[in-house]
Amino acid sequence: MAATPRGTTPVPPDARPRLTVLSGPSGVGKSTVVAHMRKVHPEVWLSVSATTRKPRPGERHGVQYFFVDDEEFDKLVANGELLEWAEFAGNRYGTPRKAVLEHLEAGEPVLLEIDLQGARLVRESMPEAQLVFLAPPSWDELVRRLTGRGTEAPEVIERRLAAAKVELAAEAEFDTTLVNTSVEDVARELLALMRVV
Numbered sequence: 001m002a003a004t005p006r007g008t009t010p011v012p013p014d015a016r017p018r019l020t021v022l023s024g025p026s027g028v029g030k031s032t033v034v035a036h037m038r039k040v041h042p043e044v045w046l047s048v049s050a051t052t053r054k055p056r057p058g059e060r061h062g063v064q065y066f067f068v069d070d071e072e073f074d075k076l077v078a079n080g081e082l083l084e085w086a087e088f089a090g091n092r093y094g095t096p097r098k099a100v101l102e103h104l105e106a107g108e109p110v111l112l113e114i115d116l117q118g119a120r121l122v123r124e125s126m127p128e129a130q131l132v133f134l135a136p137p138s139w140d141e142l143v144r145r146l147t148g149r150g151t152e153a154p155e156v157i158e159r160r161l162a163a164a165k166v167e168l169a170a171e172a173e174f175d176t177t178l179v180n181t182s183v184e185d186v187a188r189e190l191l192a193l194m195r196v197v
Helices: 032-039 070-078 098-105 118-123 139-148 152-170 183-193
Strands: 019-023 049-051 063-067 082-088 091-095 111-114 129-137 178-179
Touching: 019 032, 019 118, 019 183, 032 111, 032 183, 049 070, 070 082, 070 091, 082 098, 082 118, 091 098, 091 118, 098 111, 118 129, 129 183, 139 152, 178 183
Parallel strands: 019 111, 019 129, 049 063, 129 178
Antiparallel strands: 049 091, 082 091
16 A cells, blocks of 8 residues: 555554554663664654753754753643653653654654653553563663763662663563664664564
């Protein structure tokens, strides 16, 4: 069946790609996998989250995140404009609902890269979504990646490691697990799950 160009009739529901959610513990390499995947397949639309976190060096508003203050975030929540939102390491993160639904309606594959709390909320609001868990090769490797970033204070790293233990225990809640031993391999497997390749 040929793809329907934008501006014409919507793609029938059974032919639409499902929303794919990629989640896993902090430091497992979600952003790296997604960046590689989008370089190879730029047609995969990645939802950009809103966050109250301050930008890290090199991050730009509207590219990695929509950086908002607490008041703006409160408005997004109050107006029901977020598909999901969660608090992590003292900051809030959320997925703008409208853009996700528009891209799915147009028949485009949509990927969300979010944390465990967010993935659970998406499962509640969109049970048809495909949840993919990205696991580290080992606990020691995850600790090495988190401490090797050098961008966070020791107490933040401790919070992230404590959260990672909880997140790893939730793996069974996901539809599929991919182990991040190779960014290229995981990106390829993820694209296959999304039926892009």
